[in-house]
Amino acid sequence: MPILVEAGWGGVIQWPWSITWTDISSRVDMVQGVTITRGAQDELAEPQPGGCTMTLDNQDGWLTPGSPSSPYAPWVRRNAPIRVSALVYPTRTGAAPWPLSQMADEFDGSAINPTLWPNRYGGSSVVGGRLRIPLSPGVSSGVQSARSWTLPGASVCARMTTAPKANGSSAALSHFILDGVTNGTRLGFQFNVATQTLRCVSMVGFVDAAGVDLPYSGIDHLWLRIREAAGTVYWETSPDGWDWTVRRTLATPSWASSQQLIVTLSTSRTGGTGDYTEWDYLGAMVYPRFCGTVNEWPVTWSGLASSVSISATDLFKRLNRLPDMRSCLVEEVAANTPLAYYPLTEATGSTSAGDLSGTTAGPLTVAQLGSGGTLELGTAAGPAAATDALPLLTPASATAGKYLTSDLGQQFETKSGTGWLMLECWFQTSTPGRVIFGLSSTTTIYQLVWSLSASGALQVESCFDGFLSSPVVLGGGNLADGKWHHLAYDEVMHQVWVDGVPLSGSPYTLVHLRHLTVGAYGGGRLWSGSIGHLALYAVSPLAPIGAILATHYAAGMTAYSGETADLRVTRLAKYAGVASVTILGTTHDPVVGQGEAGSSVVARLREVEATESGRLYAERDGFSLAYQSRDLRYNPDAGDEAFAIAYADLEPGTELADDDQKLTNSVEASRPGGATQRVTADSSILAFGLYEKQLTLLKASDNSVVDAASWIVSRYADPGPELREVPIEAYTLPTYVDILAADISSYFTVYDLPAQAPVMEMRVTVEGYSETIAESSHRIQFRTSASATDSVWVLGDPEYGRLDYTTRLAY
Template sequence: MPVLVEVGWGGLVQYPWSITWTDITSRVDMVQGVTISRGASDELSETQPGSCSMVLDNEDGALTPGNPDSPYFPFVRRNAPIRVSQAVMPVRTGAAPYSVSMLGDDFDGIVDTARWPNRYGGAGLVDGRLRIPLLPGGSAGFQSAREWRLPGSSVCARLSTAPTANGSSAAMAQFVLDSVTNGTRIGFQLNALTGILRCASFVGFVDAGSVDIPYSPIDHLWLRIREMSGLVIWETSGDGWDWTVRRTLATPAWVSSETLVVSLTTSRTGGTGDYAEWDLLGAQVRPRFWGMVNEFPVQWEGLLSSVSITATDLFKRLNRMPALRSMLAEEILSSDTLTGLFSFLSAYYPLGEPPSSQSAGSIAGSGVGSLTPVQVSTGGTLEFGTEGPPETGETCPTFTPASASAGLYLAADLGDQVQADDAFYLIHIEAFFRTSTAGRVICGLYEPGFEHQLTLLLNGSGILTIEHTETGSPVATVTTGTGNLADGNWHHVVYDGSTKRVYVDGSPVGSTLSVTSMSGLRTLHVGGYRGARLWNGQIAHLAIHHATGPAGPVYTTHYEAGMTGFAGEAADWRMERLARYAGLESVTIFGTTHDLVATQGPAGTGVVARMREIEATESGRLYAERDYYGLAYQSRDVRYNPDPTSEVFVIDYADLDTLGVQLADDDQKLCNQVEAARPGGATQRVNAPSSVFAFGVYEQQLNILKSSDNSVLDAAYWLVSRYANPQPELREVPIEAATMPEFLDILDADISSYFTVYNLPAQAASSEMRVTVEGYTETIKEQSHEIQFRTSASSTDSVWVLEDPVYGVLDVTTRLAY
């Protein structure tokens, strides 16, 4: 059961798919072991950032930061990605022929000659791996005894080192299962010359229907062949845990009937020799940690050098992110990822500068110029810091001209890059505005020679109008069907330069407009255009996007962001939205009960704080995944009424093989009175009179982001019904897992999993107790894997089911779900 520790030297955690992992397991001090902690202390506490610690051998100085002689230089540095897995090796039982799922070898030690009787060409074990040479003009191999069956089973291996062409005209590495007939085999073949990984079923050395894929040392690090229900399945994986199907084939008759040989072979025609290396054949991988190394502190004992590292999971990066802007600003900054096109934000002026400001900057990160005031004639004012769109908590400028041709507007040079992009991509413009004065310009753009111009304005009737030209003066005018927008209310406009359509307040207006395609636009005017039709009112959150197609419909959601802050959307949608703000591709959602939540529109809090607000509001669970760079969120119904058939495992008390099991019965979780409130809603109180009479008042304040007072009341009742009189529970369950037949099942236990401990000592209140996992601390050593589960009573989350023999007992299990 080897541990597998890998570091992604030079990789970035925000781009996990591009990380090349380096196995450093041989450096781990397994006497001290690897210690990992994740989850929460109990169900009422927040999950904490997961951590991992270990001591690494640094005798060669390879892990010394800044050492130019390190093979990992210059990437031995803070925040290096790291992942830890447990590779559980199968055990062969019974008599031959064996299921190939029982074939396992970590190639650490000496060759099992009974298992691998046929070895040739110099194939052997080197530094804990199987090394098979690719010698010019020769072949090499490592072959098992003929004692394996594939039906209903699988076999995998890790291709730790792939061969290269090295000037040869042919170079191959194979991982196959051989028939009794020469040239009939099934498995994988890597062509080092072409870089093609072939998923093949050979008959007479030929497979006309093979599936060939470009080999990737990242995505195809692990290879697996399995048979299930009459199908042979070829799969690849980057970590040995998350598999991708590459080919399926109806199981050939010979596969079903024959006893097979597992072969790892190589061949080369010429060039320079190298080798293929394989590891962890047959291993069943269970990810334990995925995160970032905090530092590489080098220490010495005499001349012996080691590095004691600690690593933290995804929450480290999330917790150090700056406070979020308003939901509107975050939507504009992140929504280009949703278009399904190649689209990007060229300029974004929130216009939220403080009152003393003399200019306004772009936060798109594209290096465009700032907007600066331009005075036309005399008089008028331009005041920053006035009230912006309703649910942003941000300000904007107010333009107050003396007349349509006397006052101030803003102008910016967008620069060479935007001008160049405008020749290849389609421009999209959006802005918020408010005015009671018709006949004024929102914004306009032109290229230096004025051949191309594009202006968005309200005409004399307050109707959105577009002026454009690609031939200089005169400009053409297109009037949309918006109705009067000079009504003193906030509005949002999107112009889609691909479909030539406009969207106002989240909805399309009319159909395609007769607007020419613009090119080379560089100068931006806001609140007026070329010294005329000066805006009287507010303009905010002006953004310019470029895209390869119609991206406008995506930007229409920004109206809701600015006006309501997405108040009333479901909690799972909010979690996914916040994950996007954090730069995550997604958050994995578990469960189906998701209430509607209030706005989190204004700026000023971090992304984790906002996620925690949703977690607390929904009595959910938020944590970092242990197998990849991602977050998971569980709704409260994940824990409703545990089904005994879905338990991760059951364990006899005597098999825990550890000390420290404790039955707790205290007032740590007792809560019999809740005062609950929501933003803009009523403050309500719920209590449990019998509990108050028995124990006194144990009150808790609940401030949550529910969208209705009834939802707040439901949440308060839920809390009181669970904790008015908590029952005795096991809060710590330590297990020496490595000795258990259910080792894999125990490793599968994660946050909100549940298991049962039975045959408890006679002094216990009952002979068995079912517990829910809240978190755990594990220490992995040589031939030892101790896991200290932090648990709560599963019955706490049971809910009433009408006429159910377990969950429908009057006055016992009649807690209503919410």
């Protein structure tokens, strides 16, 4: 079967590295096939969420949601992870000996292939499309190829679909081995079932003193590969058959480079009870096509036959359903998972302030000291880039007024005793000598108080015996200057930062903290001014985050205005819980801050994408995003093409388009806080009339806005004829593997066009595609644009430096 479909029962896409995948390929209706859509309609449209549909056999009821008899229960449910890959098996050509890269077995028949595996022993068989090798006490089992395979410049891989269990045995082994001529001379993988250790071995006399042992992981070591290249042997593992990790390297042994080898898959067990190893997809080349989550599991019946026709959507499904973002500052703090976080952004009239950490920390409530004074939430303007209003504390005196207090709860108390304290807070005042906030244990044995000295410098008091020390002045100048300031502290590093700048001094290490007092401490020193975004963390010693917390000063003041687009995309993805972003290309301009609350993370990402003329989409090999800068498409040349295809090899439906769909000859562009500017192509306006576009771009300078507008006009003032749809039946073509490698922004050439075409060949860029993978068929409908649209002038280049041909300047 040319497809691999896997379900991640019980997995969640926020932790993709922890998903255990189950092969459900045998259930797929390959007559209907699997249909996948991905990418954008054209280069001016946004890439859309990718989708996948298929019909699965459910005759055993295992895919019925809520069925308690299903071995997959209770994980047959909406949002179950699913991934789809195309498989390509090598073709064996010529006479023996053959390179190992030509060895393949799908194990899809009813019996072991006797030609490929002439030696079969110990009850080995094919069961359910897999090679099953028993582990029976006192019995050696396995299959062996003929001695007809060579290693130099070749590789062989397989998936250990079912790993055996020890079942009471003290010695149980499973092997994936290449055997030399001399008995006991071998290299490959040895899985010690009893110790759950995967060993990369190169043996002589069955001994390898330098073998590399790996604690076995059914996720990371699902696929195993032996590869030789340029005199080095590589032992590699993979969770998906696509991304490989090198586990051991060794200069190729002379016997392995000169001898014909036997491939052996075998097992042995001493004692215990029987079990088995199952292998599949020997020699398969895996090409990921889709990774997403199932939207629904609708069960249908035709008589007594049952099936499930599912649809799935890629990572953008989750991103699109996320609530609107809070301010950049709030998102930045929340992304570092505080144990207690009080933004103090409640509306005017509120009488308490809540914790946004999601733990058991109690709310901050208003307390009165003496009489008089006010504490008004939602009143004071916060840091420049944080648009939410914060509380205003106005005491009657240093000993009379209102403050805030909270019981942080048992969870915080426990974790503050086992983890290391990190904290941050914003404050603003014109009155020195007052307390910002204090922390204490229930017994007050441990206390930590942050305040300003009489001269306005930051100072700290602490104790671990119930008696506060004298204040230790840390510096920072006069912070009682009416401006907003940011404090960060890292207990692991004993480091304090003010406004992102490190100060000297190190408070004591404290534990069992539980009570929080904001704006006062010990019956006095009431704060006059505002306090906000107070966050407390408890982390392991291996994860000091104080330096990260110090960067939150930029979050509050500028929302990181001026950072480059690639960093902004990664930052926004972090807010959405996306752990991985692949950055492609090298041109990344500075962008202004996106500090305000109120729009979705996808909208923010699309703003950056549009500003930079980039490309943002969900990857097809995992739950991650890819961001391409515009220069990735500059000046494609034949050496970098994904493939080339003759017009005669295309399916019906190829059309040449020449319309005004993309025509743009006037762009009015502006940026936040900057000028509004207009760029026109007068000759195009004269020829075709006015085709105007208005843009707001997140550029950091007015010149960059003009550059972006000029880039659009230079490309679309007079767009040429182009191929927008290229349908291919790829499965039967000799370039099938190259076609599978083509992705968004890849380009290929269609040559030998009909005589009626304006040119004999056209180079196109992939914007998206729809594909259907069926039995012995893989039809792909590429949506494309003209690659020449992204060509830029290069001085002296024979192709891109010709006068009046390629004079568009890169930006």
